[in-house]
Amino acid sequence: MVQKLLIDDIAHSNGLYHINPQLKVIFSMISLFVVLLFNSPTICILMAISMIILTIFKAKVPKGIYFKLLSIPVLFGIFSLVFMTLLFGTDVWFSINVGNFSIPLYYEGFNLGYHALFRMFAGVSCTLFLALTTPITQLFTVLKDLKIPQSVIEITMLIYRYIFILIDEALMIENAQKTRFGYSGFKNSYKSMGILAGVMLLRSLDKGDNLYTTMCARGYDGNIHHFGEKQSIAKSQIFGIFLFEGIIILLGLIPTLIY
Incomplete structure (x- = not known):
């Protein structure tokens, strides 16, 4: 991040x-x-x-x-x-x-x-x-000028944003696990990695729902408008x-x- x-x-x-x-x-x-x-x-x-x-x-x-x-x-x-x-x-x-x-x-x-x-x-x-x-x-604006489909641009924007948000979430969870000695030894490391993967799956679904709700509350009509x-x-x-x-x-x- x-x-x-x-x-x-x-x-x-x-x-x-x-x-x-x-x-x-x-x-x-x-x-x-x-x-x-x-x-x-x-x-x-x-x-x-x-x-x-x-x-x-x-x-x-x-x-x-x-x-x-x-x-x-x-x-x-x-x-x-x-x-x-x-x-x-x-x-x-x-x-x-x-x-x-x-x-x-x-x-x-x-x-x-x-x-x-x-x-x-x-x-x-x-x-x-x-x-x-x-x-x-600005790169997304260039893609729009090149007549790239709007859906492709929007998906790319969301992927770009949420890759780093989820990385940040994973790092916070990993740091919390390390403070509790979650990675001390092979058995604990294997267990902590499984917990991390499961939590990240739930977090990604939860953040996706929250994003859609927030966008709808702000008048989202199926298109993300670019200004600049x-x-x-x-x-x-x-x-x-x-x-x-x-x-x-x-x-x-x-x-x-x-x-």
Whole structure:
């Protein structure tokens, strides 16, 4: 719950908050498309560095929070690189001798993991730029403008809200159980987890009924209306996006053109 509120606070107070959300979505999606389309580590590195600079220095997102969010998928990518090098491939690149054992490393797996790591790094950077500069309410407005069915948007809104509310409830119950030594030993831990799951099922049903009753009391007619100021999109901003993407692609392809 704290992490969710922290991200929402940053999205509402960053330096790019007043930029049109549609423009930020277009920018992030085109950047992500460029990363996926061009299988070039150079383009991925340039895109990731650009997104980090924009997010930290232009949007003024705190460095510690940003790199903490970025580190988790990057570490996952590093582990993927290691396992791909060990498991994928036919021709042994070289071997590492550990005692009486020989661990083969495959170049095909390393090459595959190497490209996947940098594409993951750039893709996560693009996604974090959008998540940390655009509040979720503005994203729902963009989905509405894209003619996504209203029922889908409403279900997504409710799911997003109640995931974190139920996580908060689960943490409170778990803390109460820990103060009563509910997780001291395997038997007690197993019993406490069962109680927690049962209570959370009842709490989720109860909160759902309370929400529906509250919404009906406030005039809910089957539609959740979205309000918000829409910022205009200047032609210069669209031109700037395509100029940025063109420069990244050009710089990324220069090593390929040279060799």
